């Protein structure tokens with residue numbers, strides 16, 4: 001595909017995502033109204049309302065639409081997922097973890113509010129996010145389904161999910177690791193939130209088992225692909241493009257897809273994984289242009 005065509009596709013996807021993003025942003029703004037003590041809500045808002053791509057909540061909304069669900073049933077869980085993601089970014093940027101000064105094109109949370117408040121802002125987001133699911137999901141949603149969504153949310157957030165992935169990632173710095181360990185990191189550090197996004201959209205829309213399973217496989221694949229793209233962009237991207245300091249993975253001696261396989265194979269694998277994600281949608285009759293294009297866009301961003 002020529003560069004102009006790629007840019008055109010990427011722009012049209014962004015336009016289509018725009019209405020989902022605006023909806024999510026308006027609810028995040030509402031759920032995170034400033035209360036006492038002001039500084040903690042301000043610190044939470046600083047990171048959450050910053051210019052993130054919102055890919056996870058958009059995936060949840062689009063998964064629900066693909067299952068003919070009611071968007072109102074999904075908005076609280078989609079916002080909670082974005083809050084959880086932002087918590088992980090705030091903590092990931094701390095000096096005791098990746099130690100970064102920039103995120104989403106602005107100074108990191110601890111650079112503005114100090115380390116103690118940044119830790120607490122992350123903690124507060126993590127505690128508030130499930131409350132958002134419980135308190136704002138419409139009462140018409142079956143409580144059994146709501147509890148399943150909550151259970152899967154907490155699993156994705158904890159030692160069986162993103163925390164597990166981060167711990168193994170940190171333990172593996174400067175070490176040679178085997179393929180199983182490497183895949184564990186990718187699937188847990190990044191994949192779990194993508195998987196949760198599409199599953200929650202389907203569950204809250206009472207999707208049939210077959211569709212739920214197909215969307216789960218799609219979510220796992222694009223989550224894995226998203227981390228490969230992130231690893232490629234850490235090598236090839238600029239601060240303006242990626243909103244954070246490039247080259248950090250190499251500096252921290254991290255095991256990344258690029259350090260494991262090299263840049264060319266990383267690009268090829270990324271393309272193949274996204275192709276197989278799209279094939280899952282086609283084979284299972286899930287007719288969602290946006291879910292299809294999100295898989296395309298993950299490739300486009302990283303394979304220039």
Ligand code: GRG
Pocket residue numbers: 051052053054055084087088089091092097104126157158162163166189190226227230
């Ligand atoms: C969740 C309890 C709990 C702890 C967090 C710090 C940590 C444990 C995990 C770090 C996980 C991490 C930062 C993974 C990287 C995932 C990733 C590719 C992030 C970037 O996502 P984008 O590109 O960012 O969607 P924006 O800013 O656009 O939302």
